[in-house]
Amino acid sequence: MLRVCDISKIYSDLAVFTNISFMVEKGGFAAFLGPSGCGKSTLFRVIAGIESSDSGHIEWEGLKLLNLKENTAMMLQKDLLLPWFDILDNVLIPIKTLKRDTKTGESEAKRLLSRFGLSGFEHYLPYQISGGMRQRAALVRTLLFDREIFLLDEPLSALDALTRQSLQKEILRIQLEFDKTVLMITHDIMEALMLADKIFLLSHLPMRIIKEIDLSNLPKPxxxxxxxLAEMAENIFFTLKGELINA
Ligand SMILES: Nc1ncnc2c1ncn2[C@@H]1O[C@H](COP(=O)(O)OP(=O)(O)O)[C@@H](O)[C@H]1O
Ligand SMILES: [Mg+2]
Incomplete structure (x- = not known):
């Protein structure tokens, strides 16, 4: 289980959040919904160990995490593929930076690219493939970091509706087939309801968890x-709308 305990983030005079606590089951999927600018990305950067927190700690499987970077892999809305590397070299970045065996890494990368519908595109440059394919490649690269916790910060926000739906299936596979614990920020209420086992509704700044919705008894897909689900979507919409009015 991932346990976030009393963490705070304060930038000089701006308290983004103070004493936030929550839990996500190992192998579970948590979605975070909240108004723009409420501190979601900051929360993820703290969980990823990219930024330090001003209080609290994070536990994984009952142990306090001292180096968060060793346990988490993050993916953003922008695919962040390097334009001068082909798709294979882009997804091999984790293998190179973590100094893993290149041969094993390369065959693993090719196998994953094929499982995510990218076989035959290994030697294309990012600009030569579609936005959806680039996000598939970014997902494969995130998988190759081989971390247990996936932090996805609006990974599908820049995609059209149909591409988005097919990528949602891939993200579900990351949780169910690859057995990852997934935390995902999204602005799409239906997306959260399709994918998550738990949804956290967040307030405007300073960010609080205003509601936790348990969906673990609803089978997926x-x-x-x-x-x-439609009824739940309406309730979530009205709760979040209240946050916008109060902002
Ligand atoms: N490095 C920083 N220094 C100062 N303020 C920051 C920094 N990063 C984010 N903020 C502020 O924290 C708030 C939350 O930002 P962010 O986490 O990006 O929100 P969200 O992802 O929910 O849209 C914003 O008001 C933003 O301006
Ligand atoms: Mg953000």
């Missing part, structure tokens, strides 16, 4: 037309 889920479908858009389900009445129960």
């Amino acid at each position: 889920r479908y858009h037309l389900d009445f129960e």
Whole structure:
């Protein structure tokens, strides 16, 4: 289990969040929904160990994490592929930076590229493939970091609706087939309801968790037309709208 305990982030005179605590089951999927600018990305950077927190600590499987970077892999809205590297070299970046065996890494990379629908595109440059394919490549690269916790900061926000749906399936595979614990920021209420086992609704600054919705008893994959989900979506929408009005 991932346990975030009392963490705070304060930039000189701006308290982004103070004493935030929550838990995500190992192998679970948590979605974070909240108004723009409320501190979601800052929270993820703290969990990823990219920024320090001003209080609290984070536990994984009952142990306090001292080096968060060793346990987490992060993916953003922008694919951040290097334009002068082909797709294979881009996804091999973790293998190189972590100084893993190149041969094993390369065959693992090719196997994953093929599983994510990119076989035959290994030697294309990023600009030669579509936005959806680039995000698939970014997902493969994130997988090759071989971390247990995936932090996805609006990974699908820049994609059109159809591409987005097919990528949602891939993200679900990351959780279920690759057995990762996934934390994802999204602005799309339906996306959160399709994918998550738990949804955290967040307030405006300073960010608090205003509601935690447990979806773990709803089997996946889920479908858009389900009445129960539609009703939940409406409740979430009104809760978040209240946050915008109060902001
Ligand atoms: N390095 C920083 N220094 C000062 N303020 C920051 C820094 N990073 C983010 N902020 C502020 O923290 C708040 C939350 O930002 P962010 O986490 O990006 O929000 P979100 O991802 O929810 O849109 C914003 O008001 C932003 O201006
Ligand atoms: Mg953000």
